[in-house]
Amino acid sequence: MTTKTVLICEDEPLARETLRDFLAPWPALRLLGEACDGREALERIEALKPELVFMDIQMPELTGLEVLQRLQHRPALIFTTAYDQHAVTAFELNAVDYLLKPFTRERFDAAVQRVLAEEEAAPADTLVRVLGGGQGPLTRILVRDRGHIFPLAVERIEHLKSDAKYTLITSGGQQYVVRVPLQELEQRLDPSRFLRIHRSAMVNLDFVDSMQADEQSQLELLMRDGTRLLANREVSRLLRGLAL
Template sequence: MKKVIIVDDEKAGRKLIKEYLSNFPALILLGEANNGVDAVKMINEFKPDLVFLDIQMPGLTGFDVLKHLEELPQIIFSTAYDQYALKAFEVHAVDYLLKPYTQERFKVAVEKVTSNIADNKAKELTNSLLMDAEKYPQKILVQAKNKLVTISVKDIIRIEAYGDYSKIITEEKTFISNYGISQLEQKLDEAIFLRVHRSSIINIDKIEELNKYGKSYDVTMQNKDIVRVSRGYMETIKKLMY
C-alpha cells in the first residue's frame, strides 16, 4: 500500500487523477491541495509515499514545494506545460505527465512507482535537492495566524529574536518564524543579511543610516526601526564603511 497526495490548482486536474487512481487499490489517497503552500503543509504532515504534483501554482511552484519538504516522496509531475520536462528529470522525478494525458499513459507512470527504478529515482531526488538546499532561498514560508504564507526574502527589513522563535519584519507585516535567529542566519545570504546583535539581523539593502554614539552604533532602517549594534558585532558593521 502506498499513500498518495494530489497537488493541482485546477479542480478538473485533481478530479481526473482521482478517477484514474480508482483503478489502483494499492494507492490510498490521503488528501488534495490546490496551491503550493498548502501542499508543503500537507505533505510534511502526512508523509505520503507518492505525490502527483502540478508545477505552475499559486504561492509556490511545484519545484519550490520540493525544496520545503522534510522528507521527499516519489514525485510524478502532472502539468500542462512541456517546457519544464527537462528540469523535472534533472530532479529525478519518477515521471512527467503532460496534460491532457490518457488513462493508459497514467498507468505507465504509476507502474514505475512500484519498480526499483522509482526507488532509485527517489534517492537521487533527495540528494539533488539537498545540494540545492545549499543555495540561498528567494522565498521562505512563515506562520501567519493558522496558516503558512510565502514572503520574498528581499522584502525582509530585519529579523529579531523572539524566544525560541524569530520575528521577521517586512515593510507591510511582522511574521513569526518557527526557526530561531541563528538558524535563520544560516539559511540567508550573509552578503545581504548581517548579524549586528545576538538578537538582531538586518538586511543591508534596507539600511537608511548609521549613527555613531561614542564607540557604539545604531542602525536606522528604511521603516524607521532603530537597531542597536552590539560591541561583539562592531567589526562586522565597520566592513560596510568606505
C-alpha cells in the first residue's frame, strides 16, 4: 500500500494531539511533522512537500488562508477551524474537506476517505480522462459514485449545472459532480443535442418536456424529471424562432 505524507499545521496543542491520535490508525498516512503557526507552516510545507496538510485557519503569524495564498507546493488540504463562516472560502480554494471543531473520529475518517478516494478517482475528474479521447463530440464521461467509477453515456445526461470549477450532471435520477467547468464540457458536447440556456446551465433537448414563457417573455424549460430551468432572453428568442 502506498502511503501519503501528512503535515499538521495547528497552533492549539490539544488539537494537534487529537489529529495525531486520529491519524495513528491509518497506515496509508505517514506523519512528517507539525507546525505551530502560519509562518512555520509555510516553511515546513515548502521544505517537506507533504501530500496532505491539515491546516487550521486561525493561526498566529499567518492565517491558514494566507499560507495557502503564498504556497508554491500544492498539497491536498483539509482545513480545521472553529469558525464555520470560512467554509465557502475553503472550498473555493480547492480544499478537499473542512473539519469544524470539535470534530469526531468518524468525521475525521470521512475526510481522510475523501482524500484517498479523490486520489483514486482523479482520472475521472478532468475532461481529458474521457473514454475515447479525441477532439470530436464526447460519447461518454467517467463519473464517480460511492467509490466506484463508471462510464456515463452522454446521451443519458439530462441537464447540467455548474459553478466556476465544478459541474453537476443529472442522469436517470442520479447526480454526479465532475471537476470540469461547464464551458469546457460545452465545447465537447454535441450542439445538435445540448443547448446552453444560460451561464450556468445546459440541457439535453431530448429530455425537455415543455417550454413556457414567463412574464418577462423568458422561456422556462420543464425537464422530464420535473426540474424547471429558465433560459436567458437570447436563448428564449432563439427557441421561439425555431418553433414551427
